[in-house]
Amino acid sequence: MSHSKTKFTFVLVSLMILSLVLAACGGNASNNAASGSPSAPASSPSESQATAGASETPDASAERTLTDGLGHEVKVPANPQRIIASYLEDHLVALGVKPVAQWSVANGIQDYLQTELKGIPTISYDLPYEAVSSFSPDLIIIGSSSTVEGDKYAQYSKIAPTYVLGDEINNDWRKALLKIGEVLNKSEEAQKALDEYEAKAKEAKEKLQQTIGNESAAVLWLIQKQFYIVSDKLSSGAVLYGDLGLKVPEVVKEISASGTASWNPISLEKLAELDADHIFLVNSDKSTGSEALKDPIWKNIPAVKNGHVYEFDSTHSWLYSGAIANSQIIDDVIASVAK
Known part of the structure; x- marks a missing residue:
């Protein structure tokens, strides 16, 4: 994992924990998560093509030996039933697969996926060996390389085949979706999910061009x-x-x-220079009164004065990335500015 990715993972997890503590103190059940992989988590698109692939291509009913992103040869079960793929659940759900345990941090979960994952037990984001073993997985899918640094890969591999x-690949949600589809013998489902997303994004982009034209937008997290x-x-x-072509x-x-x-952090003074026609605000401070939104500097931002701020709590998908998360973001954008 790159230095910047590692740095963001640390910052994101810290922020999520802080946010969840605040939510608990405020007596509500909203939870925070991240975008860009705990680096909020969720994910910088890569321009390079993935090199990992199948070293054998037998029929879907047989166990396959695949080469993963780190060069390991992994014997993947033909039809795994107890999958752990922490922080990759967006891709699993898009493929119609439910894991045996789902990602969590400080008792927080990916709220936007809970229609499909409600009742699925949680596992800590750092995947303790004992916790992983307790779920008796028959396949473990890991996203980032840092998760298996040192002897961690060997330890996980003793529990179950680990890919x-x-x-x-992990830093590009499109490639990650397609690769997990390949690993699970669901390549057709993965391509269909991706095609449906691209079609939705294209339609939304055209609608936005017709309704707000060349207007700009920014996304803030409080x-x-x-x-x-x-x-x-x-x-x-x-x-x-x-995807939507809004002006930066x-x-x-x-x-x-x-x-x-x-x-990245931004000061109120810098916010005063924000030349955005529209602001999408993820507010994790609702339980503590959202004091920053009472500051005169915030109130004098043009988009705020013009009533073009669209507020969402942290249970929405804005802090994540994937076909489902991004599709929900598109829904939020269209509902906000292109009614």
């Missing part, structure tokens, strides 16, 4: 009185600017160029 996507702004090429920024504000370009994470 690592590797950062090159947590513990601190604002963070999404990168122009990562997480929900990749959806707004890449200059402040977003500036911070994205110098930042190393999916979400």
Whole structure:
């Protein structure tokens, strides 16, 4: 894992834990998560093509030996029933697969997936060996390379066949979806899910061009009185600017160029320069009164004064990435600005 990815993982997990503590103190059940892989988690698109592939291609009913993103030869069961794929659940759900345990941090989960994953036991984001073993998985799918640093891969492999996507694939949700589809003998389902997303994004882009034209937008995350702004090429920024074609504000370009994470801190003073026609706000401070939103600087931002702020709590999918998360983001955007 790159230095920036590792740094963001640390920052994201810390932020999620802080947010969840605040939610608990406020007496509500909203939970936080991340975009760009605990690096909020959720994920920088890679331009390189994946090199991992099948070393054998027998029929779908037979056990297959696949080469994962780190070069391991993995004997994958023909029809695994007890899968652990922590922080990859968006892809599993898109394929119609339910894991035996789902990702969590400080008792927080991916709320936006709970229609499909309600009742699925949780497992800590750092995948303790004992916890993994307790679920008796028959296949473990790991996203980032750092998760199996040192002797971790050997330890997980003793529990069950372990397939690592590797950062090159894990950092691009499209490639990750297709690769997991390949691993699970669901390549057709994966391609269908991707095609449906692309068609939805194309339709939404055309609708936005007709309704708001060349207007700009920014995505902000408020947590513990601190604002963070999404990168122009990562997480929900990749959806707004890449998939939907919305104009990138200059402040977003500036911070994205110098930042190393999916979400980078932004001061109120810098927010005053935010030249965005629309602001999508993920508010994790609702339980503590959202004090930062009472500041005169915030109130004088043009988009705020014009009533073009669209607020969502952290149970929405804006902090994540994947076919399902991004599809829900598109729904939120259309409902907000293209009614």
